[in-house]
Amino acid sequence: MRRKDVVLMATVTSFEALERPSRSELRQFAELFEPLFAASSEEARRQAVAALSQCQTIPSAVAFFIASQPITISAPFIAASKCLDDQTLITIARTQGAAHARAIVRRENLSPMVIDALVGLRHAPEDVQAARVKPMVAKSQPDEAEDPARDEALRERLRAMAAHVVRPESDRLGLRTITAMQEALLVRFARNRESDLFATALADTLSASRWLAERIMLDISGHQLATTLKGIGMPRNEAMLILERLYHHLDELEGGVPQSEHLWDTLDADECGRRVEAWGRADRYTYEERRLTAAEPAANQPATLRTASSRS
Template sequence: MGLTVDRYRELEQPQALRRKDVVLMATVTSFEELEHPTKSELRQFAELFAPLFNASSDEARRQAVAALSRSAHVPSAVAFFIASQPIAVSAPFLIHSPCLDDETLVTIARTQGGEHARTIVQRENLSTTVVDALVGLRHARSVAKSVTKPAAKHAAATPALSEAAPELAEAAESEGRHLREEALRTQIKQLAAHLSRPSSDRLGLRTITTVQEALLVRFARGREADSFATTLADTLSASRWLAERIMLDISGHQLATTLKGLGAGLEESLFILERFYSHLREIIGDVCRSQILWDTLDAEECAARIEAWRRADQYTYATPVQKPDAAEPVVRTSASQRPKLRAVR
């Protein structure tokens, strides 16, 4: 007799559905208790979460997402999966999760629409990168509201101050006006910076051109490994040997590192990786292995790795200028003597 109406409704649910809800919450709770999860535990959680989530009720989904929004160890694939859910489910995660980096937030705002973008605005300490992206997506009004939030709170306190002391109220109103003006100036500067900054500006980093990217996609589509390696070497301004070594990494990690470090597009990069490395097409939950691999890479670290490879490559293949009377002759390896690159299966 002490059961609530909600409890009665819960009992009316099919037994299998309630069991899956329990399994989902038990999985999330167990993951929360891991202070420092290992790579194996993170991978296992990523593989289990999506199927359990999809099979559970809406209420269980909301509870699971709310719990994970406090965790600092949510795998990137799971974080992207949750952030892409309908806003009624994903809102707490978008606002509070420390596992959403700038790149993921911008991607979610671009692909999921206005509701997700307006929710992202509610995060504390939004970076300039995310703010600029939201401005570019014409969510400036929402961004302006978040920027001027301190001023709004200050203005809301003015009536109480006016009752206590008119002089304090006047000072508070003046300060609130000043804050609003500063927020507006900041917003205008951000908008101007966004409009004036060229899309190809990667702060001096080596960047793939549109033509090079199109050629890589074309050769990947036909699985033309030799032509792909030649184009990749040209893109890196490096030897063909370095391009071949990158492609011969059967995990696909080195090619993914190269593409991300060069600033290649997401869709094009995933297509290339899946064409040359078939295991990256495998679906884990609702996410391809190629996407999981891509999300684990940091763009700046990838760019630094590329430059390290290029320096080593230049050192290895630089041909020293020798005098005619040198004690030993210069030995050069012809192209026919190098191992031929085979198409990666």
């Protein structure tokens, strides 16, 4: 065992010395690390993980492997390594349990995406939480077992972080986001003032009925369309063009600035996203209700009449 520990640490030390490891060196390290790690003592594993937590570049497979180890080994790596991207951190939090989530919370500069995922994880139903935490508890030290007071403190910290974080506009956090093709179509139809085609393209972008798209456009102030465009992540310049082409008053200057910009800047991207999603849910509910209502008369017809009608 002692010999294998030495080999593991020598391999890690050699890898650390590589300032910019090549693709082949990364692949070779990934192939060597896991079997050496498995054959070494727990103390050697801790030392190896602590050393690798300071490396700037590690194969993604190795980073995920280390972060998935028991928290007594992986904690320093999870809390400090720059080789764990947001998606990996979220996966680790969801699959490994509360102790791993607490280690993630100790990281500096958590992204809004990770913060929201951690908040959502802590608010999951209790039976789901128990299923996620159970495997972790079995391999944790006694002080890492579930502690209600500690968990509540974690929840409060996450809530505070989520409430004060400033999210970049590019961070959509699961909201509907316009595609490049949809963006190009909306801009084209707005530039040509083809409102009928614009409404069709907007309905397709929202995965909604034509009725919802027309209702949004019928707000002559342009507020609802601006809310929609910001809610689906339309770039600012393209949104300005659309609003000014479809609503002429928004092209007028106010204090040397087009009214479209004043309107756009008063809107909060997160709130717009939530509003668009709410409109979409209401539209789907209404559309389904209409479809069922229209189907009822046919369903209530005598069987012979329905058969004759279908043949015709």
